[in-house]
Amino acid sequence: MTDQHGYSEHDVQREVTELQQKSATAARIFDLRRIIGGLFVVYGVIVTIAGITDGQAAIDKAQGVNINLWTGIAMLILGVFFLVWLKLRPAAPPVPPEEGGAE
Incomplete structure (x- = not known):
């Protein structure tokens, strides 16, 4: 069955699925743990290099x-913690809203 714009129900469902996949990918890419962990590691x-090369x-x-x-080492440990946390507990994909629910 097609709607007034000529789209079939299958086409609409496929578009919704593609948008949900893109949303889940964007959520994983922009997870704050990745950004915070990466910045702390960098x-x-x-x-740490500045600490190694410091003079007396x-x-x-x-x-x-x-x-x-010591601050550099602590920052490295914290950054690695965030990245390991991200790897062990990835962001859950968003749950699609139920259709035909009570309004």
């Missing part, structure tokens, strides 16, 4: 603690 690498004067300025190194 910044963690930068800060910078370490003495922080009361003998290589703060860049």
Whole structure:
């Protein structure tokens, strides 16, 4: 059966399915855990490298603690945690609304 625009019920259902798949893909791509984890890993690498290359004067300025190194390592651990969390518990696809429900 076709509607007033010439679309069959099968065509409409196929379009809805395609849109749901695209929505689920977009939800996985823009999951905040991926963005936060990626940023923490990138910044963690930068800060860790800065900590490794710090001179003794910078370490003495922080009361003998290589703060860049420890902060960089902590950022790396946090970033990896977010990325592992994303891998172990991926975002659930959105549930399509039921058709013909009470209004």
